[in-house]
Amino acid sequence: MDTARCWQIIEAARADAGPGWAGLDDRLEEALVTRLVELSLEELIGFEMRFAELQRGLDRPDVFLAAFLIGGGCEDDTFTDFRAGMVGLGHDWYHRVLSDPDQLADHPAVHAVAAGTIARDTLMTEGFQFAPMEAYERLTGDDEGFWAALDRAEEAAGIRHAEPAGTVPARLDRLAALFPDSRRLLDRHYPHLTSY
Structure with a gap:
């Protein structure tokens, strides 16, 4: 699966989840699982490879600072969740954050x-972020095989x-x-990450 198809599925799930911020994580998860169980197992694993790649693209200190300020x-776990949340905002906002996380200051949420x-x-x-794993479990009845299947696919694709x-x-x-308030915490705990 290519990145464009991955984004199509994410955007469709976002539309299915509906507007509003209450219960966003649960609504996005269920909407994405519903979309993913329509795929073959090969396509599902391909989706996860692209989905994880999008999240890894945001694994940067400036995005961490945005997560720290907002949160x-x-x-570490919170930052992983935040990066998934940025993907969940959709293609446009993901790329805005990728180019400059300070653009999140314009987001209504x-x-x-x-x-x-x-x-x-x-x-x-x-x-x-765990919707692909949940979809795999629903499709196969196997609650342990997802990560092994992903490892095999990444190894076959030569992903490092x-x-x-x-x-x-x-x-x-x-x-x-x-x-x-978050800025003061940053100054106290992470002065090496800021230039304030």
Whole structure:
């Protein structure tokens, strides 16, 4: 499966999930699982390879800073969930974040988080990222075979996972202005990641 087809499925699942931020993770997960169980197992594994590749593309210090600012802190698992959430925002927003995470300051959900009208973890979609595994289990009845099937497919495709980008200073001034409490935490705990 190519990246364009992967995005088609994600965008269709986003449309199926409907508008609004309440229960976003659960709605995205179920909508994506519903789409994925219509695929063959080979296509499903191909989707996961592209889906994971999109998430790895955001494994950068500046995106971590965005997750930290919006979430009021960020650990490894939370950052994984946030990267999945950025994919869940769709093709347009994914590429905006990829080019400059500070553009999230324009996103309505981020404004709602800053205003305190939705939870800080709304854009951290743990269930959504595991939708391919859930679809595999529904198709096969096997709750353990997904990762082995993925490993075999990646090995056959010659996929090697590169190390994430190194630590570099970043400025996310617009997000920092929306989340001054998080900015103070960053200054205290991660001064090597910022140039403030």
